Amino acid sequence: MMGLNYQAIYVIWLRQLKRFVRDRGRLISNFIQPFFFLSVLGFGLGSAVFSGLPSGVTYIDVLAPGIIVMSIMFPSVFIGLSILWDRQFGFLQEVLVAPVSRLSIVIGTTLGGATIAIIQGLIVMLIALLLGVSINVSLLLVLAFAIMLLTSFVAIGIGLIIASKMQSIEGFQFIVSLFIFPLLFLASPFSPLQSLPSLLKTVAFVDPMTYGIDGLRATLIGFSYFPVYISFSVLLGLSIVTMLIGSYLFSKSEV
Amino acid sequence: MPIISVENLKKYYKDVKAVDDISFSVEPGEVFGFLGPNGAGKTTTIKMLVTLLKPTGGTAKIVENDIVKNPDKVRNSIGIVFQDPALDDRLTGKENLDFHARMYGMKKEKREERIKEVLKLVDLEDKANSLVKTYSGGMKRRLEIARGLMHYPKVLFLDEPTIGLDPQTRRSIWDYVKNLNEKEKITIFLTTHYMEEADFLCNRVAIIDNGKILVIDDPSNLKNKIGKDVITLGCSNGEACADLFKKEEWVESIKVHDSSITIGAKEIEEKLPLIIKLADKNNIKINSIDIRKPTLEDVFLFYTGKKIRDQDAAVSIPPRFKRRFA
Numbered sequence: 001m002m003g004l005n006y007q008a009i010y011v012i013w014l015r016q017l018k019r020f021v022r023d024r025g026r027l028i029s030n031f032i033q034p035f036f037f038l039s040v041l042g043f044g045l046g047s048a049v050f051s052g053l054p055s056g057v058t059y060i061d062v063l064a065p066g067i068i069v070m071s072i073m074f075p076s077v078f079i080g081l082s083i084l085w086d087r088q089f090g091f092l093q094e095v096l097v098a099p100v101s102r103l104s105i106v107i108g109t110t111l112g113g114a115t116i117a118i119i120q121g122l123i124v125m126l127i128a129l130l131l132g133v134s135i136n137v138s139l140l141l142v143l144a145f146a147i148m149l150l151t152s153f154v155a156i157g158i159g160l161i162i163a164s165k166m167q168s169i170e171g172f173q174f175i176v177s178l179f180i181f182p183l184l185f186l187a188s189p190f191s192p193l194q195s196l197p198s199l200l201k202t203v204a205f206v207d208p209m210t211y212g213i214d215g216l217r218a219t220l221i222g223f224s225y226f227p228v229y230i231s232f233s234v235l236l237g238l239s240i241v242t243m244l245i246g247s248y249l250f251s252k253s254e255v
Numbered sequence: 256m257p258i259i260s261v262e263n264l265k266k267y268y269k270d271v272k273a274v275d276d277i278s279f280s281v282e283p284g285e286v287f288g289f290l291g292p293n294g295a296g297k298t299t300t301i302k303m304l305v306t307l308l309k310p311t312g313g314t315a316k317i318v319e320n321d322i323v324k325n326p327d328k329v330r331n332s333i334g335i336v337f338q339d340p341a342l343d344d345r346l347t348g349k350e351n352l353d354f355h356a357r358m359y360g361m362k363k364e365k366r367e368e369r370i371k372e373v374l375k376l377v378d379l380e381d382k383a384n385s386l387v388k389t390y391s392g393g394m395k396r397r398l399e400i401a402r403g404l405m406h407y408p409k410v411l412f413l414d415e416p417t418i419g420l421d422p423q424t425r426r427s428i429w430d431y432v433k434n435l436n437e438k439e440k441i442t443i444f445l446t447t448h449y450m451e452e453a454d455f456l457c458n459r460v461a462i463i464d465n466g467k468i469l470v471i472d473d474p475s476n477l478k479n480k481i482g483k484d485v486i487t488l489g490c491s492n493g494e495a496c497a498d499l500f501k502k503e504e505w506v507e508s509i510k511v512h513d514s515s516i517t518i519g520a521k522e523i524e525e526k527l528p529l530i531i532k533l534a535d536k537n538n539i540k541i542n543s544i545d546i547r548k549p550t551l552e553d554v555f556l557f558y559t560g561k562k563i564r565d566q567d568a569a570v571s572i573p574p575r576f577k578r579r580f581a
Binding site for chain 2 (some may be wrong): 005007008010011015018019022023089090091092093094095096097098099100
């Protein structure tokens with residue numbers, strides 16, 4: 001059955017959100033972590049000089065999009081972990097035995113994860129505004145929103161791929177520290193892409209997260225390496241590819 | 256017309272024949288049980304019947320739908336309670352039921368009505384709005400049974416419904432299962448490795464070991480086939496008491512406990528006067544007498560040559576199975 005079951009998609013999405021809202025610890029740390037990153041790094045390194053920052057752009061402006069992508073990326077990748085969790089605790093069987101297409105399950109799960117990721121991203125954006133980051137409040141915000149969404153899809157796709165290949169929660173966490181952290185750090189979240197040495201720059205070009213961060217810099221603070229349409233197109237392409245592979249592998253996996 | 260008919264169903268893994276060519280059928284309204292030790296192939300059979308695993312060979316029909324060709328139709332007509340709890344414990348009981356109802360495409364009014372109905376059936380109305388993580392083991396099981404019934408399935412599968420529960424809770428789950436079989440007129444297929452459970456609940460039992468069905472019959476027939484009665488005599492000195500009967504030719508088996516002995520023999524009622532006379536003559540005081548028919552435990556021993564409980568710890572499950580079944 002390849003059709004879509006909208007009620008099922010809705011209730012899978014709803015479940016993710018309910019779990020998110022009920023997890024107090026996670027909610028609080030979602031506020032505190034980016035706050036510390038932004039304030040400590042932003043004001044601490046603010047006095048250091050990065051080459052090539054145009055006038056009017058401060059270090060914390062450059063930093064904010066990096067922290068936003070960080071706060072989108074982790075909950076997105078961890079959607080994969082939540083699937084492993086459901087597998088471990090048996091709930092996945094309840095989901096898989098329902099008369100619902102695997103595609104609907106993937107879509108519901110993805111939309112749930114993306115919603116949570118976007119909420120987190122918006123929280124960080126709000127914190128950034130409060131800390132005095134000069135964010136362009138214009139129509140470009142719509143584009144910024146789209147870039148956040150696409151970044152989340154790419155990360156969810158990666159999470160689904162890892163989850164389909166990993167059988168244990170421990171294995172997933174190992175992959176996260178081995179693969180996901182570098183994916184973030186190599187995307188130059190803490191410094192402008194312009195100031196990277198050429199080797200690191202080349203590495204950054206093949207890191208999908210680079211385009212999320214640079215795209216947000218373009219739309220939010222008006223200072224970026226690539227023009228925004230490049231970041232947008234790369235993210236669009238990558239999100240389609242990773243989501244396709246991720247859903248395919250998930251639909252093949254057995255209980 | 257059977258509601259479940261299984262023909263030559265097989266599931267082979269590289270090194271194990273988990274289910275080895277089994278055939279049987281279940282009639283509507285029946286409570287049918289698979290009785291066997293851990294690793295006998297019970298859960299693998301259920302997983303194939305509920306379309307979570309693809310059979311290596313053979314097939315089965317549930318309500319006339321083929322499990323291989325028509326898995327979605329099968330899924331709509333069955334409810335399942337898995338061996339391991341499959342609830343989201345960060346949702347409330349009601350939310351778990353609502354999740355299920357929506358997954359099965361139930362309309363809003365029907366959903367709410369049915370949630371009330373099934374909650375009442377398992378006496379969980381009071382806890383409906385509490386998070387599942389505050390539930391006891393028995394309550395979780397009851398909630399799962401209620402959930403399995405949500406979408407009016409024709410067949411309810413229960414995989415080891417009372418595993419890990421204390422005897423009292425087990426007993427109450429049995430009552431719920433019996434009750435819903437009668438009230439909802441639902442066919443029940445269950446697996447268990449508890450003799451008493453199969454005996455109490457099932458109209459018919461299939462004894463399964465090493466992936467093969469050894470015998471199918473109703474519990475009392477199974478026990479009658481052994482044709483042997485068992486008598487337990489309570490006496491202060493078991494050894495002395497046993498010595499009394501050891502030489503009697505009608506005694507088929509004798510087992511000595513601390514303050515009682517168990518004798519197996521044919522038509523033991525007729526031997527009762529003799530037993531009392533013998534004891535009296537030798538000044539051995541008998542405190543109590545208990546004559547009974549053999550239990551399914553005895554039946555299992557008869558058909559497999561081993562006791563079901565001895566196996567629990569000894570059976571080793573290959574690693575690749577553990578992942579699937581754990």
